[in-house]
């Protein structure tokens with residue numbers, strides 16, 4: 018049974034899951050282009066993050082770009098069979114614990130910011146439901162080939178700071 022999230026465990030990211038992460042990215046063409054595939058491979062090797070595993074296969078993952086100021090969510094994705102079942106939020110919750118442990122209580126994310134493309138409108142909803150606030154929409158963002166970029170931010174209230 019693939020439905021439901023029983024049996025899903027979240028573990029630190031590991032290159033051994035690179036193949037299933039690439040398959041996951043390839044299965045979400047509404048969100049990720051072909052170019053994304055080569056960059057996710059190098060990012061898996063370089064970035065900290067978490068993987069949601071089901072039967073030892075990655076069904077979700079998040080990778081973090083650790084900056085001086087903050088932690089940027091470089092990648093997050095969940096297998097479409099599991100969308101809307103709380104896995105993305107569980108991954109973010111792990112990220113928050115990690116951010117607090119690293120004493121970096123500011124999370125940021127850049128994502129497609131146009132108001133004309135339903136898949137990414139849902140993605141922005143996901144961040145807002147998880148407490149991110151819209152910081153700015155940059156209308157012509159060069160790294161996104163001149164398309165709009167939304168920057169969202171979450172300031173964490175870490176227990177021990």
Ligand SMILES: CC(C)(COP(=O)(O)OP(=O)(O)OC[C@H]1O[C@@H](n2cnc3c(N)ncnc32)[C@H](O)[C@@H]1OP(=O)(O)O)[C@@H](O)C(=O)NCCC(=O)NCCS
Pocket residue numbers: 045048092093094095096099100101102103104105106107127128129136137139140142143144146
């Ligand atoms: C965005 C994403 C990581 C969220 O993970 P998830 O496990 O589906 O999200 P959760 O179940 O924790 O949260 C559900 C909420 O997220 C939002 N959401 C965003 N995309 C959704 C989707 N495809 N299906 C269902 N809910 C979605 C909804 O607002 C939903 O709230 P609701 O149930 O009250 O309607 C996941 O849907 C995904 O992989 N999307 C495609 C890739 C992507 O957008 N990556 C981010 C690039 S910046």
